[in-house]
Amino acid sequence: MVSISKKDLFQAKLTGNLINLENQLQNYFTNSNNLSDFTQDETKNNLHTLTKIYLYQRKYDEAKQLINSILEAKITLLGEENHEVVFILENLAFITYLETYYPFFQDATEAKKLYLKLLAIQKQLYGQNSLKIVQTLIVIGVISTQQEAPAFLAQALHICDSTLTDNDIELAYFLWQIGSALFDKCYFFGAESSELEYIEVVLTESLEICQKYLPESHPLFISCMINLAEAKHHLTHYESAEKLLRKSLAEYEKRFYPFHPQIFNLRYNLIVNLQMQSKHEELVELKKIQDNYREYHEKRIKGIVFSVPDVDTTLYPIEDILTEEDQELDFDFANEYQKMIEKQREYLSQDNFYVANSLENSAYENLRKSELFLLNEVETLFLRALQIKGKILGHNHDEVLDILASLAYVYELQQDQDSYELCSQEIAKLKMTK
Known part of the structure; x- marks a missing residue:
C-alpha cells in the first residue's frame, strides 16, 4: 500500500516538488490488483490525492486519461450503477470542469454531461x-x-x-x-x-x-456576512448591509495585512454603501486609506516596493502587440481561441511579480464566488503565487507570509484541519527567521 502523509503532501505543495508523490500514486493505480480496492478508504484517498496533485500541476490530460482507464475497468467489472463508479466519476467530472475554468472560462458542456450522468447514477443508488x-x-x-x-x-x-x-x-x-x-x-x-x-x-x-x-x-x-451584505445592499437595506460589511472588514483586518486585496474590496463596498446613505463625514478616512492602497498597488505591480530591478513585470512582450494592420483582420474565433489559451498558460508559467499578482487576484475572485468546490482551484492559484514570490522575495517575506495566511483561510473553510494546522505551523516557523 502507498501511504502519503498530510505533511509530505503539504511540503510538496509548498515547494512544487510533486513528481515523486505523483509517480508513487501512478504506480499504485497502474497495478490492476488495486482496481477492486475502492471499498477501502486508503484507495479512495490515494485517488483523491493523485487527482489534486494533477490539478496543482495543471496536468488535466494525464489526470483524465488515468481516471478514465480506472472508470472503464470498474464499469466492466461491476456495471455502471455502483458506489465505486460514483466515486471515480466524481473525480473525473471535477477535473473536467476545472480544466475549463482557468485561465479563460471555456465551454463546460463536457463537464455538465458528466455531472448529469453522475446525478442520474446517484439518484438510482441513494434516492x-x-x-x-x-x-x-x-x-x-x-x-x-x-x-x-x-x-x-x-x-x-x-x-x-x-x-x-x-x-x-x-x-x-x-x-x-x-x-x-x-x-x-x-x-x-x-x-x-x-x-x-x-x-x-x-x-x-x-x-x-x-x-x-x-x-x-x-x-x-x-463569507456569509459578505454575501448577505451584498444582497441587502441591492435590496436597498443599507443600514443592515453596513453593519455586516463593518464586521466582515474588522475580521479580515485581524487576519491579513492592511493592503490585502480582499480588504480593499470590502472597504470599497463599504464606501459605496456609505455614499448611498449620504454619510459623507465617515467617508473621508476610508477614502484616504483606499487611495493609499491604490498607490501601493501601482508600485507593487511595477516591482518598485520589492527593490528588485531585474523583475519582469511586462504582461506581454512588445512584439506581441497587434499592429493596425493586424487589427483590421477578421478574428477567426474557432481557430484562434485555443491558441490564446495556450499562450496565456505559457505566460502564466513565467516567474515574475505580475504573474504572481494575477494569480493571487484570480484566487481572491474565485474565493468571493463562494463556490465550495472551487476552493481546490483557489488553493492551486495561491500555491503557484507562493512558489513564485518565495523564489523572488525569500520565504519569510511579508508578501509570502500573507499568501500562506490566505491558504490557511482556505483550508479552514474546507474544514481541512490538518492542512490548516500545518500551514499555521509553517507561518510561525518562518516568522521566527525574520
Missing part, C-alpha cells in the same frame, strides 16, 4: 432526496445558464430543508453555496426584487446557524 446528491446539484446549477440553474439549486435547497436540522453546520455550508450561486446568476442578469429577497432568506438562515455554532472569525461566518 431522489438523498444528501449525497446535494453537492452535485449545486455544481450543475453553477455550470448551467441563468434560466436552467434555479431548478437545480431549488432541488438542492429542498433536500437540505427536508433532511438537515437547523443546528447542522453542513446545512449552513449548503445554504451558503446555494444562496451565493443564485446571487451570482441574478447579479449579472438583472435580478427582480423578489429573487433577491429569496436569496436574502437563504443566506440569512445560513448566517443564523453560523452565529450559533461558529466564531465570527471563521471563514464560513465571514
